């Protein structure tokens with residue numbers, strides 16, 4: 001979703017801002033712009049489309065100045081176009097904004113009645129007008145921003161630059177992420193850490209209702225209400241190199257191949273093989289709390305929802321605790337029944353998804369204890385939860401989640417085993433055996449990745465298919481849903497995932513010789529039933545791609561077979577997911593889509 005960068009320092013900043021925005025491209029965007037103070041006025045350059053168009057514009061029409069703001073926009077109010085691109089200028093003020101101003105209609109009507117003329121369809125322009133009007137009344141920039149913020153309802157991260165104050169940028173946030181960083185005599189702010197990693201790894205995360213005044217002397221943090229804020233910096237573990245493509249054609253392909261390491265990092269220091277236990281401090285739930293839980297409620301969206309589904313299977317199976325999984329976007333608007341003994345687990349790679357954050361807060365409001373499973377350090381969901389289990393997948397740049405998904409699966413496995421032990425649902429022997437196998441999974445994932453070339457060939461056969469079905473049972477059901485989601489989001493092929501048992505209840509009607517059906521057939525107790533589903537598909541001439549542990553399984557039925565290493569049935573999703581990710585990747589690549597930044601999608605979904 002939209003990205004923000006701001007810079008106050010000694011260096012000419014137009015290129016620096018564009019370079020920072022480039023690190024945010026993965027969030028998804030459709031236009032971009034910068035505003036730089038050249039010492040006497042604010043110069044704006046904006047362009048619809050990719051950053052390369054903005055770059056060409058700035059190359060043709062350079063901007064001088066060492067104080068500036070930049071933005072990549074993902075359209076919410078008004079179509080993607082130059083006039084709707086940020087920064088938005090009103091009078092002496094330029095603003096970039098992430099989020100949605102919910103009361104923009106009434107504010108705009110009021111401002112228009114006061115003679116203000118709008119030049120865009122955005123809600124953001126209102127902020128520029130409000131700040132400009134406050135400055136016209138004599139307020140200095142920081143006070144004018146404070147004044148404007150009091151009028152706004154909704155979500156925002158903003159950075160504001162004023163003609164009358166060439167050395168200052170004011171930033172503020174509510175329900176949209178914003179970090180501030182101090183590096184080499186410069187002060188930066190950004191919506192997302194990768195934008196500033198080239199400058200420093202020490203960042204200050206702003207909390208909701210806080211603002212900061214950035215000058216070359218430093219960053220002054222305070223609340224919108226005017227109280228001073230002292231904040232110790234957080235050191236970001238991610239390195240810049242991790243956020244580069246490293247020789248792969250796309251970030252997504254690199255990230256698929258990084259999965260064994262991501263799982264090793266997620267398991268490291270959390271597993272005690274000898275005793276068959278997990279490190280409770282690292283998991284974020286004490287043994288006592290795990291024992292007292294009456295029910296687990298898992299909340300998530302999209303791919304993370306599929307990981308949460310897997311978590312539900314494992315929690316029931318290994319910890320014998322009732323578990324439900326909920327789409328965060330639905331949960332937050334129902335009147336959910338949350339009981340005292342409920343443990344809520346919010347799963348999110350970005351840690352910023354607006355729906356998941358709101359659902360978490362709703363659960364907390366009802367008195368639930370909340371554990372967050374997130375990948376991004378210091379993210380809003382991590383900060384709002386009572387405990388955090390970080391997936392250590394490293395920065396994920398491809399919009400389609402891959403390594404974060406399998407790291408979430410590994411985290412779910414840890415939570416289930418930890419709770420199973422704490423609740424005596426698992427013996428030490430069984431837990432030791434499970435954990436012993438879990439730590440071997442990364443190596444088996446490496447073997448699964450060796451199928452890359454064969455999957456690429458299969459993708460050639462499928463590249464012109466308009467539809468696909470994915471089937472799995474038990475723990476493979478979320479894998480089927482995830483396989484379908486991956487294919488549709490990056491290749492734009494219509495795909496649906498189903499529990500194998502559901503085929504006869506409708507989807508079978510779709511099957512004919514044009515329909516590829518991807519069947520997950522790892523060796524587990526549901527294999528026989530899944531083979532019956534394969535027969536049903538074959539009987540209707542459907543073409544089957546079988547993901548198996550043994551090349552003989554379904555050999556006479558499947559048109560294509562991918563063999564991946566066997567593991568404990570509970571962990572097969574960590575391995576069977578890999579060929580499905582590779583399939584989506586190669587189909588998309590062969591269809592020539594924008595793999596890392598699929599159309600209409602954003603990496604961090606900070607609006608509902």
Ligand code: F6R
Pocket residue numbers: 301302303304305347348349350351352353356399400401402489603604605
């Ligand atoms: C799909 C994908 C999305 C996200 C969803 C939730 O590949 O990545 O479906 O899973 O937008 O995002 P997070 O996990 O950041 O809460």
